[in-house]
């Protein structure tokens with residue numbers, strides 16, 4: 001009896017979680033790691049106290065344009081990562097193309113805590 005109740009509870013919690021947001025794919029999981037380590041400290045916390053506050057990347061691809069006005073496409077974001085922008089450093093020498101694509105896939109899925 002208890003075991004059944006527990007089973008039902010587990011299924012319910014799992015379903016509720018799915019409904020809130022689809023689970024991340026392995027690529028998006030990889031992108032989350034890249035984001036948490038390489039992007040969040042600037043884009044969430046501005047820990048370097050940059051004068052131009054790094055824009056929030058939450059819902060980046062829900063809008064037609066990037067904060068600076070270019071079209072919000074994977075290719076544009078990849079260019080920003082390759083070349084940097086303003087106070088944002090280029091990541092071309094620190095990050096593989098796979099990691100860039102992973103972080104872009106993660107931004108499409110929506111930033112998770």
Ligand code: HEC
Pocket residue numbers: 034035038039040042043048050052053054055057060066067068069070077080081085086087088089091103
């Ligand atoms: C050292 C701090 C810093 C780090 C680390 C950083 N950024 Fe940025 N980012 C910035 C700043 C500052 C801007 C605003 C640049 C500007 O418009 O002058 C920016 C802008 C952007 C933009 C918007 C570009 C546009 O054209 O509007 C994107 C997308 C972006 N960053 C993605 C990322 C991703 C993904 C990472 C992690 C791989 C990352 N950034 C890491 C500081 C940072």
